[in-house]
Amino acid sequence: MEIVVFLCENSIEGILTGVYDAWAEALSSGLGHARCRLQTELLQPELFCTYRETAPDMEKAGKVIRTLRKRLGEEVYECLCYAMASREPDKAEAVYKTIVAGLSMKQGYRVLDKVTDPYVARCFDLKRNVGSEIHRELEFLRFQELRSGVLLAKIHPKNDVLMYLGPHFSDRLPLENFLIYDMSRRKALFHEKEKDWYMMEALELDAGKAGRISTEEEYYQDLFRMFCHTIAIESRENRALQRQFLPLYFRDVMPEFA
């Protein structure tokens, strides 16, 4: 049986465009959704599969977004957004099929309750995973003050969570110029004092300039390191517990562990 695999760009608008195209194909060709698949990358080509590339198209993605928000509600839409930020290769397929499941229900906003549907369960898993990474970045990300007064944070998240840090930090630091840089994906989130935040891709960080920290920076790092050290109670020491809550993976950017 012939299966059509849509290859889409690995981004929210890419995946949603893919959903749009796959949907159209499933209906028009009479294949049905069962025989359409959505992938962000070409893994191993399989037999009996036709591969089709779809280019991200803002208009199509926008239509899908509007439908999702209207028919499935904000909670489901948010879940899908998180899932699409995942690094897992099967995310596009899980999202696509969850959308199919949701739109086939009368009460689409309840689609996440369909725990018996493997795609929905997968989406939920992905969302949980991404959500917890976002939360960890809110906890463990650290800003350094550069000589120019700009606050710079470098992160290396496993999933593509950078965008989800924007609302939090711009609400919290409205009067600061800050920049969060995703070292793995080479993209950045900017916030200009009293302005909106936005994202940029394909950026390199100038190691020299980014390393020029303000005169006070080291002083506050020292103070905080000393604070963290002093606040621990010796007779309760428990490094394993500390590691459980704060995995080593995050510590390279945290001054208290420098």
Place this chain on the structure above:
Amino acid sequence: MRRKNICLIFIKNVDIIEHLFYYISMEREREELSEEKKTEYRTAGSTGEDAEENVESNIEESIEGNIEGDAEETAERNTGYGCREIEERKELPAAGPRSGEALVKEEGGELPVMEKLRILTDAAKYDVACTSSGVERKGSGKGMGNTKLAGICHSFSADGRCISLLKILFTNYCIYDCKYCVNRISNDVERTAFTPEEICSLTMNFYKRNYIEGLFLSSGIIKNPSYTMELIYTAIWKLRNIYRFEGYIHVKAIPGADAEIIYRLGLLADRMSVNLELPTAEGLRNLAPNKNRTTILKPMRQIQNGIVSSKEEVALYRHAPQFVPAGQSTQMIIGATPESDYQIVSVAESLYQKFALKRVFYSAFVRVNEDKTLPALPGGPPLLREHRLYQADFLLRYYGFEAKELLSEERPNFNVLLDPKCDWALRHLELFPVEVNKAPYEVLLRVPGIGVKSAQRIVRGRRLSNLQFDDLKKIGVVLKRALYFICCNGKMMYRTKIEEDYITRNLLDTDNKRPPQPDIINGREVTYKQLSLFDDVTWTRKKLADIR
């Protein structure tokens, strides 16, 4: 398919779900950025990063494996304040902060801030409750900071406790002599005090770098409670009004201070707490001669009433000032005095019911002073006991349990091997197994291995389709625990005996909590049923006897 020279702009503020997409060529965007910013932000020379392998935490475990899987999972210890009647009533200065500032000069001293921070952190570290939860507030756009309902931990110290707030004392001078406290007047320790300025700039600079969620300020008592509270007020007033700090602030209310100043401070703080110090009035008499129960409960009641009337006002007038919006908490020391777990849990229960507290914190007693009235603790602070109390506390707050269901006069202490929920279930096997597809939510909550979140998902999921064990696993139920207590569509997961001894043994096996040589306890072989009767207090006593 590659997308280059394109960037996304998201409209700020409103949540991610509100975002709008625009395509804009990067070139254009670059032009818009000022020349200076361009060079600042973006250039050549990539930064390599090497990823250490992450220790993925097991979500299923954290949901139910340890009942404290909530954002406030802190477990810490104590200092505290509380006082006798107000000795000398100081004339209150007008609401402004000026007077307080003058007061603090004389205490400030000339130590560098680094030294002060060391001393006043060290003096504050026994205080529990480094949590920043209870209130969701967006920033006004004119200052710095916001607050999140669940709170955020920013680091973890070497003892595994969360660091969420800058937890410091204003000063460690103290006129009182609480036996358990490092700062008591009879101790010969280095003393110092911050100035309000120092507190403000530490808070702002730490916050800006995402080190902390806010400030937790408490203090030893200088001169008298009201005077001390006035100092705290000065610092907090400055922080809120001069520095425009909008993050989380937790302050201690000192028993014996004027109601008026407690009220004023409550309008600036997010959370206030009055320390109960010890579970019973008698314990307090023995270890904290300058404090008494009545003066401690008085401000607690005042804050409770203040919160209620502030909520009513806010309901009427949206912009009415909020009083202690994140609620009130308290803490007590565990193991310095001889109360049983049953007494402690009952005290907590009545604090929740009668004083509407948000949280009660327990702190395993750390023996910092040599004093014959304090118990010796050769095994270190009673951490397991503290842990069990936190678990029980969660059962009271989220799982619908009552203190008298968990313990009784006959069984006054928690089990050393089993958490309180398992322990309860094993003593009520007649209620199990429950049918997952039918049992009411409240009943599901009582099943070991099913937490609040999974119970909710079960209830929502089963409306759409019949659930199987496989689905439960995906939902987050910890099956290796739950399997003894549930069935799906009339069938249990495995053929298993519903028998206390059998289940206890299996549960202890899965948790690897089997004591190394259970059969030698008391010098003879014991069944697991007997084993499950060992509580922490007896167990510790037994171990002590062995040591001797």
